[in-house]
Amino acid sequence: MVIISATEFDPGAHLNSFMDASQNAGAIASFIGRVRGEHNEVESLYLESYADVTERGIENAESEARARWPLIDVLVIHRIGTMRSGDPIVLVATASEHRRSAFEACDFLMDYLKTEAIFWKKQTTKSGSEWVEPRAADYQDNKRWS
Amino acid sequence: MVIISATEFDPGAHLNSFMDASQNAGAIASFIGRVRGEHNEVESLYLESYADVTERGIENAESEARARWPLIDVLVIHRIGTMRSGDPIVLVATASEHRRSAFEACDFLMDYLKTEAIFWKKQTTKSGSEWVEPRAADYQDNKRWS
Amino acid sequence: MVKILYFGRLSDRTQCREETIDLPDDICTINALKTWLGQRHDLGDALNLESIKTMINQELVHGNESIANAQEIGFLPPVGGG
Amino acid sequence: MVKILYFGRLSDRTQCREETIDLPDDICTINALKTWLGQRHDLGDALNLESIKTMINQELVHGNESIANAQEIGFLPPVGGG
Numbered sequence: 001m002v003i004i005s006a007t008e009f010d011p012g013a014h015l016n017s018f019m020d021a022s023q024n025a026g027a028i029a030s031f032i033g034r035v036r037g038e039h040n041e042v043e044s045l046y047l048e049s050y051a052d053v054t055e056r057g058i059e060n061a062e063s064e065a066r067a068r069w070p071l072i073d074v075l076v077i078h079r080i081g082t083m084r085s086g087d088p089i090v091l092v093a094t095a096s097e098h099r100r101s102a103f104e105a106c107d108f109l110m111d112y113l114k115t116e117a118i119f120w121k122k123q124t125t126k127s128g129s130e131w132v133e134p135r136a137a138d139y140q141d142n143k144r145w146s
Numbered sequence: 147m148v149i150i151s152a153t154e155f156d157p158g159a160h161l162n163s164f165m166d167a168s169q170n171a172g173a174i175a176s177f178i179g180r181v182r183g184e185h186n187e188v189e190s191l192y193l194e195s196y197a198d199v200t201e202r203g204i205e206n207a208e209s210e211a212r213a214r215w216p217l218i219d220v221l222v223i224h225r226i227g228t229m230r231s232g233d234p235i236v237l238v239a240t241a242s243e244h245r246r247s248a249f250e251a252c253d254f255l256m257d258y259l260k261t262e263a264i265f266w267k268k269q270t271t272k273s274g275s276e277w278v279e280p281r282a283a284d285y286q287d288n289k290r291w292s
Numbered sequence: 293m294v295k296i297l298y299f300g301r302l303s304d305r306t307q308c309r310e311e312t313i314d315l316p317d318d319i320c321t322i323n324a325l326k327t328w329l330g331q332r333h334d335l336g337d338a339l340n341l342e343s344i345k346t347m348i349n350q351e352l353v354h355g356n357e358s359i360a361n362a363q364e365i366g367f368l369p370p371v372g373g374g
Numbered sequence: 375m376v377k378i379l380y381f382g383r384l385s386d387r388t389q390c391r392e393e394t395i396d397l398p399d400d401i402c403t404i405n406a407l408k409t410w411l412g413q414r415h416d417l418g419d420a421l422n423l424e425s426i427k428t429m430i431n432q433e434l435v436h437g438n439e440s441i442a443n444a445q446e447i448g449f450l451p452p453v454g455g456g
Contacts, residue, residue, distance in 0.1 A: 029252075131301040
């Protein structure tokens with residue numbers, strides 16, 4: 001399931017619901033990305049998506065993950081709108097019978113979200129606002145799967 | 147932090163507390179292992195530890211993870227006692243500034259817990275009880291770090 | 293009438309995130325549209341950079357496609373979430 | 375008096391998880407203890423398998439160590455949690 005959320009979400013509560021829904025999964029891997037303090041310089045982060053296009057893209061990545069690994073369930077929640085330091089941006093959870101599949105699929109989906117998912121990110125610090133694009137390291141990580 | 151728990155624990159709630167305690171971490175990876183249904187054959191799982199020895203072993207693994215990766219915080223919760231299908235057995239959460247460190251450290255700690263941590267696991271099915279030892283695949287996974 | 297969407301840093305340049313325009317009859321390909329919009333918003337070559345992707349009706353296009361059947365055209369700078 | 379701990383499948387064999395024993399004076403090394411406990415609980419060579427690890431006072435030992443200063447001795451079959 002893919003959720004693009006314009007309001008703050010509770011990662012622990014979503015993870016618990018996800019676990020409840022896939023009782024046969026012995027292994028649940030998850031990743032939470034959130035607005036870092038960067039030594040408290042970041043005042044806010046704004047994320048923009050392209051409506052259905054963004055959602056369809058993530059759904060395709062989910063399908064690809066399911067084709068590569070034996071997954072029981074997948075959850076992706078991604079924030080848009082304005083966030084502050086400490087707010088969750090993204091939660092990816094993968095449920096599988098075995099831990100290696102769960103870890104790898106979670107890692108794979110995060111790489112997609114960091115480099116290919118259709119989001120634009122604007123960061124506001126004391127010195128102003130700027131659009132942030134993926135780091136070279138993110139592109140490098142993503143190449144591991146091709 | 148390492149917690150050996152003789153009673154059921156709430157993974158989502160612990161993960162949220164863990165996040166609250168490490169506000170500077172932009173990346174939180176986690177893994178939850180729980181009692182699988184195995185087509186509903188497993189009636190219960192019993193886990194035994196060697197008191198402080200088990201805890202010290204996990205604390206050493208945590209120290210090793212912190213030496214290998216730049217981690218902001220680590221949480222390991224491991225159940226002992228009797229569990230039923232669907233109950234969480236283990237939660238490992240790692241907080242870092244960057245996602246690759248968080249993922250790798252979480253994976254590393256799970257490998258330790260699966261193959262070296264001092265636990266004994268007894269599985270009860272309709273056909274009786276037996277002690278379960280790590281699978282060959284678990285030992286193989288663990289070798290990746292040496 | 294066609295809806296034009298500007299994402300990320302492009303909307304800072306155009307001062308708008310979307311606009312619905314009745315295009316002149318002679319603007320019938322992506323390249324012609326980019327030039328026309330570039331003048332309209334004083335964008336320089338911002339739309340012509342290789343890093344800007346174009347979607348017609350929410351599908352990625354690569355060359356100088358016709359916009360005859362376009363209801364929605366999006367201009368997308370490099371993306372990245374998480 | 376020394377406390378002996380049997381973990382995992384060993385406790386199925388001994389029918390107890392721990393016992394505190396006043397050992398005979400001539401039982402003063404790990405190997406002698408294993409033989410003595412093997413007979414006491416009818417364990418065959420269960421304690422002598424290479425896969426069984428031994429801890430004296432919660433520290434792993436490898437050879438035929440003295441148990442002169444042992445307060446606690448644990449016998450550990452292959453471990454695995456998660």
